[in-house]
Amino acid sequence: MFVPRAGLETLKPYSIEEINWSVRLDANERPTDLPPAVKARVIEKLSALPFNRYPEISAQSLKETIAAGFNVTAANVIIGSGSSEGLFALCYAYGGAGRSIVYPTPSFSMYGIYAKLADSRPVPVELNSDYTLDADKLLAAAKQAEANVILLCNPNNPTGTVIPSEQIEYIAANARCLVVVDEAYHEFYGQSSVNLLNKYPHVVIARTFSKAYGLAAARVGYLLAHEDIIKTIGKVLLPYNVNALTLVTAETVYQLRREFAAGIAEIVREREKLAAALNAVPGMEVFPSQSNFLLVRTSSAAALVARLRARGVGVRDFSAAPGLTNCIRITVGTPEENALVMEVVTA
Numbered sequence: 083m084f085v086p087r088a089g090l091e092t093l094k095p096y097s098i099e100e101i102n103w104s105v106r107l108d109a110n111e112r113p114t115d116l117p118p119a120v121k122a123r124v125i126e127k128l129s130a131l132p133f134n135r136y137p138e139i140s141a142q143s144l145k146e147t148i149a150a151g152f153n154v155t156a157a158n159v160i161i162g163s164g165s166s167e168g169l170f171a172l173c174y175a176y177g178g179a180g181r182s183i184v185y186p187t188p189s190f191s192m193y194g195i196y197a198k199l200a201d202s203r204p205v206p207v208e209l210n211s212d213y214t215l216d217a218d219k220l221l222a223a224a225k226q227a228e229a230n231v232i233l234l235c236n237p238n239n240p241t242g243t244v245i246p247s248e249q250i251e252y253i254a255a256n257a258r259c260l261v262v263v264d265e266a267y268h269e270f271y272g273q274s275s276v277n278l279l280n281k282y283p284h285v286v287i288a289r290t291f292s293k294a295y296g297l298a299a300a301r302v303g304y305l306l307a308h309e310d311i312i313k314t315i316g317k318v319l320l321p322y323n324v325n326a327l328t329l330v331t332a333e334t335v336y337q338l339r340r341e342f343a344a345g346i347a348e349i350v351r352e353r354e355k356l357a358a359a360l361n362a363v364p365g366m367e368v369f370p371s372q373s374n375f376l377l378v379r380t381s382s383a384a385a386l387v388a389r390l391r392a393r394g395v396g397v398r399d400f401s402a403a404p405g406l407t408n409c410i411r412i413t414v415g416t417p418e419e420n421a422l423v424m425e426v427v428t429a
């Protein structure tokens with residue numbers, strides 16, 4: 083029935099099982115709704131919003147609020163409907179036919195899809211067996227492919243492992259293309275490559291409100307970069323790409339971001355507790371994580387996923403994914419949810 087554009091035949095629709103688990107540990111979300119004081123403020127702001135009006139054309143107010151938090155200007159910020167939209171727009175703007183986008187694997191599965199949607203060649207570079215990165219191997223692959231973009235995820239989804247700051251700077255110093263650092267889980271790690279923005283005009287940082295800040299429902303994220311890069315990416319995004327409800331919500335959350343510190347600290351404590359408990363289970367290996375999830379390897383991965391599901395616990399099964407044989411990814415939940423995971427694992 084009519085022929086779609088070339089290249090789409092190789093893409094499968096993004097599908098994750100949409101099951102309403104009573105315990106949702108499959109999407110790296112914040113396990114609870116917004117802190118009540120923050121939610122009350124958001125509702126108050128939303129109730130004063132004129133729903134009949136288009137949003138601000140370029141999300142200026144949220145850009146300025148975020149820029150102030152990083153000591154940059156609004157010209158260094160672009161807002162997306164999720165950081166996904168920003169990352170996709172970047173790949174579209176800097177990719178294209180005959181161009182390459184390089185990224186480590188296993189990493190965020192969307193990177194290869196952004197590359198393909200941008201008509202570019204995806205060039206995945208395998209991580210070491212312990213999921214650390216060989217920076218020279220990545221740079222060599224980028225050089226050979228004459229890459230236009232390198233995408234790094236730090237901490238890395240789905241492994242939870244990190245690329246040390248010095249290694250990211252080494253890549254930035256030696257790459258001849260854009261170097262994007264996707265810091266979706268940065269709040270659980272504490273370290274960032276934002277400081278590289280001043281020194282390297284080809285570095286881009288991606289952040290999201292979907293994880294630590296509990297706004298997965300609102301779809302909002304941003305990129306920080308040199309203003310020329312931001313201008314170029316802006317050409318790709320459609321006007322009013324982020325709706326006014328989301329802009330108001332994100333701005334309120336950003337202003338009140340200190341209210342999230344205790345929740346983030348609790349996730350980090352729970353992560354360490356859960357990692358230690360899982361590691362103590364014979365036959366189970368937990369990779370060191372600086373994020374809000376744990377990658378666990380066990381020869382009985384499929385059976386464990388089934389047992390968790392039988393108790394209403396949804397986790398992400400990567401056991402058949404390349405480079406992730408026998409692995410499952412478990413989002414760190416509330417203390418009660420994590421206790422339930424351990425009960426099922428040790429039953």
Ligand SMILES: *Cc1c(COP(=O)(O)O)cnc(C)c1O
Nearest residue numbers: 164165166190239266290292303
């Ligand atoms: C969750 C996630 C994002 C953010 O996605 P949003 O579109 O902002 O919800 C980006 N990168 C990685 C690696 C993620 O895991």
